[in-house]
Amino acid sequence: MKLFKTIAAALFAVGVAGGSAFAASHSEKKDIVDAAVEAGSFSTLVAAVEAADLVETLKGEGPFTVFAPTDEAFAELGMTVDELLKPENKDKLAAVLTYHVIAGEVMSGDLVDDSTPATVQGSNVTIDLDNGPMVNDANVVTADVDASNGVIHVIDKVLVPEGVL
16 A cells, blocks of 8 residues: 555656656756646646545655656546546546556666566556657657656656556
């Protein structure tokens, strides 16, 4: 449970951050949550982390690798965000959020093409480096946002584990 909570915290931080603006504003090393809050974007991800009761977790030691979808990525999700944030969908939401987190710190230079690392949710994601770094079918738009308890890679699509939505 502690690991789950820590991962959720990492997601929260990534969500609040917001792509390149996040990387630029991250001059001193803060944990993922503080860095995200300071950046002031990723409002949808932050709302999702709050709705899933994962905020408390995100200040853990880590390290974590978080693939953080942008607000635009959430807007393109087939299910509306309002529907996903409903209390009756809390378990689905937690599964989606934890599918964006890998235990350990994996910088972009450490990614291995065609590897399938396990996520905190329990399913695997596929790393593709042939056409720029990708996780499943999401492009990494900002890589290696360093935090004291891990690393954030901003992505342009919400990752959804099979059978969850």
